[in-house]
Amino acid sequence: MREEPRRDFWVGSFVLLGLVGIAYLSFSIGGVSYRGPGGLQLVASFDEVGSLKNRAKVVIGGVKIGQVKAIQLGDNFRPRVVLDIDGRLALPSDTSASILTAGVLGDQYIALEPGGDSEVLKGGDSIQFTQSAVILERLIGKLVKNLGSGDSKKSGDSK
Amino acid sequence: MTPFGAVSALGGWTVGAVRDLGRFSVFSASVADAGRRPPLRLRRLVAEVYDTGVLSLLIVCVSGFAVGMVLGLQGHNTLARFGADQQLGAVVGLALIRELGPVLTSLLVAGRAGSAMAAEIATMVVTEQLDGLRMMSVDPLDFVVAPKAFAMILSMPLLSTLFVLFGILGGYVIGVVVLGGDGGAYMSTLEDAVEFSEDVLGGLIKGGVFGVLVGLIATYRGFTATPTSAGVSSAATSTVVIASVSTLIVDYFITALWGT
Numbered sequence: 549m550r551e552e553p554r555r556d557f558w559v560g561s562f563v564l565l566g567l568v569g570i571a572y573l574s575f576s577i578g579g580v581s582y583r584g585p586g587g588l589q590l591v592a593s594f595d596e597v598g599s600l601k602n603r604a605k606v607v608i609g610g611v612k613i614g615q616v617k618a619i620q621l622g623d624n625f626r627p628r629v630v631l632d633i634d635g636r637l638a639l640p641s642d643t644s645a646s647i648l649t650a651g652v653l654g655d656q657y658i659a660l661e662p663g664g665d666s667e668v669l670k671g672g673d674s675i676q677f678t679q680s681a682v683i684l685e686r687l688i689g690k691l692v693k694n695l696g697s698g699d700s701k702k703s704g705d706s707k
Numbered sequence: 708m709t710p711f712g713a714v715s716a717l718g719g720w721t722v723g724a725v726r727d728l729g730r731f732s733v734f735s736a737s738v739a740d741a742g743r744r745p746p747l748r749l750r751r752l753v754a755e756v757y758d759t760g761v762l763s764l765l766i767v768c769v770s771g772f773a774v775g776m777v778l779g780l781q782g783h784n785t786l787a788r789f790g791a792d793q794q795l796g797a798v799v800g801l802a803l804i805r806e807l808g809p810v811l812t813s814l815l816v817a818g819r820a821g822s823a824m825a826a827e828i829a830t831m832v833v834t835e836q837l838d839g840l841r842m843m844s845v846d847p848l849d850f851v852v853a854p855k856a857f858a859m860i861l862s863m864p865l866l867s868t869l870f871v872l873f874g875i876l877g878g879y880v881i882g883v884v885v886l887g888g889d890g891g892a893y894m895s896t897l898e899d900a901v902e903f904s905e906d907v908l909g910g911l912i913k914g915g916v917f918g919v920l921v922g923l924i925a926t927y928r929g930f931t932a933t934p935t936s937a938g939v940s941s942a943a944t945s946t947v948v949i950a951s952v953s954t955l956i957v958d959y960f961i962t963a964l965w966g967t
Contacts, residue, residue, distance in 0.1 A: 562761045566865025569872050570911065577800065578903030655899065673780050 587635025599683030646679035728838035741853040751854035760862030771870035775877025796897035799878035808871035815918035821925040828929025837838030856922040
């Protein structure tokens with residue numbers, strides 16, 4: 549069959565373009581490769597993790613330093629969260645972790661607050677001080693209950 | 708029609724449908740076999756990728772851009788009611804990557820390249836070119852059908868990816884440039900919402916499966932066309948109809964099996 553360099557060039561560019569597109573979708577948008585610096589693994593136990601997901605971000609003062617690697621059920625039925633954070637950070641051993649929500653409907657993430665201890669957390673250590681996720685439904689439930697009891701008193705008064 | 712005749716007609720139809728399905732399966736298996744066995748005929752494959760893939764680029768990219776713009780507009784209007792217009796990137800991206808990209812690309816390519824493929828092979832049947840090949844002891848499955856089918860399988864995921872990227876660009880143009888949303892929020896909600904294994908891989912698999920479907924249906928319809936001019940046109944028509952409908956049906960099952 550006759551060689552057709554021009555056509556071959558177009559086919560080559562088409563395939564290349566498609567592969568670059570797939571790579572962009574997978575790596576940049578799909579986030580396959582992004583692990584950040586990573587390296588230091590810490591464990592934190594909470595009473596309640598709410599809707600925290602794998603790959604949720606871990607921040608200090610709003611700066612992303614890592615992500616959630618695994619969420620399991622640990623001892624005493626307490627959720628156990630493994631964090632994968634930047635290995636270059638020397639976090640004091642009295643660092644605390646809390647689960648926060650980005651905005652009212654946003655995703656949940658973990659915020660670390662470094663303490664003042666001179667000892668440093670090493671890989672595999674667990675974070676002692678944790679604050680669980682706030683579950684909006686329970687808050688609303690409490691609020692409604694309180695309001696409800698207030699109303700019944702008032703209606704009782706008016707009788 | 709007597710009741711006996713009606714039942715016989717139903718029986719005849721069923722036997723015909725089963726026979727057609729069986730022929731299609733045998734045909735698919737022989738195409739797969741032809742792709743595995745030398746001679747591989749890579750030059751023929753390149754020529755067919757040019758016809759199927761490169762020549763479909765323009766229509767796929769333009770359609771993707773238009774669909775992205777519509778999604779941007781509709782998504783913005785709907786999300787703004789809930790004050791969640793920041794999430795526009797996630798809505799546009801997920802809709803395109805998971806569903807609209809692969810499905811619409813498949814429908815477009817079935818109409819643009821699938822019908823041409825079926826008509827070309829059917830014309831070769833009518834003009835006895837396939838018989839000519841057989842006389843020269845060249846297997847037409849090997850020389851004509853397999854390169855076309857594999858070109859479709861190769862092109863579909865690539866075209867679908869480009870559809871998705873142009874759609875995301877279209878959504879960006881409407882949501883950010885025209886309606887004045889936040890560009891950073893568009894991209895970051897998109898990147899947060901899209902997971903590789905659940906969304907991107909699922910979309911690529913859909914693209915591949917649709918490529919197999921459209922490629923095999925188009926070549927089968929052409930290969931088994933009745934050797935008349937009406938046969939050529941009915942091969943092209945039925946390719947578009949059957950490929951489009953089966954794309955939509957198979958899409959449901961892939962989503963149901965893959966989705967969580």
